Amino acid sequence: MLTKAQNKYIRALSQQKNRNEHGTYVVEGEKLAEEWLASDCKIQMVVALTEWIKMHTDLLAKHPEAEVIHAEQHHLESITGLQTANQVILVAYADKTPEPIVAGEWCIALDTLQDPGNMGTIIRIADWFGIRHVVASPGSVDFYNPKVVQSAMGGHLRVSLHKEELDTMFGKIKSPVYAATLGGENIYQLKEKTPGFILIGNESKGISDELLSKATKRITIPGKGGAESLNAAVSAGIICALLTEG
Incomplete structure (x- = not known):
């Protein structure tokens, strides 16, 4: 049965400071x-309805490190971050040692991205196109924010996630930097597509001048209508599709 202390602990993981302190995050559904x-x-605990636990004994057996807690529906409703509670909530350990980025492979770089939905969608986009790395500046939304985890749809398991100053990263990894910005080269006419960093800016401010100065190539998705700009995740999806094709 879920204790009051466990209930409080899981609810506390909705805040980044607590996720950072414990090195854990919540997975729902x-x-x-x-x-x-x-x-x-690595899984710390599984909180689920007894029926769900009985139906997933084989999967649970793969994680002897996890504490399995039988819960009732009202327990799940008290700890869910969703509008409607699911049958199961996990607490998992964050990956503190992501795979290193090397020159010659694609990586999505995010400059102070703020929206959890955008972050999760971009991780999912990286997963779809086989891009193994996403690196975000320290001012970006937390990779393990519950809304990020939900919208990434499992991308956390297959994409290495890095938090680092982007100018430092660009200095260490000698790869091209493709900056998504207005007034750049038409991406549909881009001939040179050497794998490197795909740099996406903040939702309202775009890419900082400092990072823009590091760009090898400034690229633009040309529009035909009256919209001022594209959503960051939409831009990332289009750019990844065009740069990684073939």
Whole structure:
């Protein structure tokens, strides 16, 4: 049975300072729980309805490190971050040692991205296009924000996530930097597509002047209508599709 202390602990993980302190984060929902349990990600605890636990004994057996807690529906409703509670909530350990980025591979770089939905969608985009790394500046939204985890749809298990100053990263990894900005080269006419960093800016301010000065190539998705700009995640998806094709 879920104790008051466990209830308080799980609810506290909605805040970044507590996720950072404990090195853990929340995964909600049947589909995501099954993905996490099928992976080699370390799980701290599984809180679920007894019926769900009985139906997933094989997956749970893969994680002897996890504490399995039988809960009733009202327990799940008290700790969920969603509008409607699911049958299961996991607490997983964050990956503190992501795979290193090397020159010659694609990586999405995010300059102070703020919106959790955008961050999660971009991780999912990286996962879809086989891009193994996403690096975000320290001012960006937390990778393990519950809304990021939900919208990434399992991308956390397959994409290495890095928090680092981007100018430092660009200095260490000698790869091209493609900056998504207005007034750049038409991406549809881009001939040179050497793998490197795809740099996406802040939702309202775009890419900082300092980072823009590091760009090897400034690229633009040309528009035909009256919209001022594209959403950051939409831009990332289009750019990844065009740069990684072939």
